[in-house]
Amino acid sequence: MVTATVREWSDEEGWGVLDSPETPGGCFGHYAEIRMNGFRTLLPGQQVDLEWEAPGFKQDGYDYRAVNIVPRHA
Template identity: 40%
Template sequence: MDEVAGTVVSWDAEEGWGVLTSPSVPGEVWAHFSAVAGPSYGSLNEGEAVLFTYERARQDGYDHRAVSVRRPGQTDAPGTGKAGPYSSRLEITFD
């Protein structure tokens, strides 16, 4: 899957999803917050430039779905725990 440059068309922070577009993709791309890398917990802004990979998959009326989304210059992948949307820590101490 090749990464393409695109733009955020719309983003619903409450619902946790939005729409991306790119000249390299035939049509708009549905994106879920869990696919977004970065410290902003999967949030994007309308008009923001992004890089993303996608797959052909029908989702909420769109023919394509984003697999990973990142901002230009950002290297962390979604779900890696490195400033991505998912991060947790558990410390257990026994007496």
């Protein structure tokens, strides 16, 4: 896992973009990948631990997709 920062998150749509040194251009994240009870949204600027899929995946223009997001603190 790497440390990432939430760039943006849409509560209505349940997805957002996370930035880390290993995912240039951003990583697509979905609420279903958040692995902490009670969390279904993330806040811009929030730090998370992130596991992602390698390039080749395309979602809304992003080459990386989160497969596991663990919020550090809300």
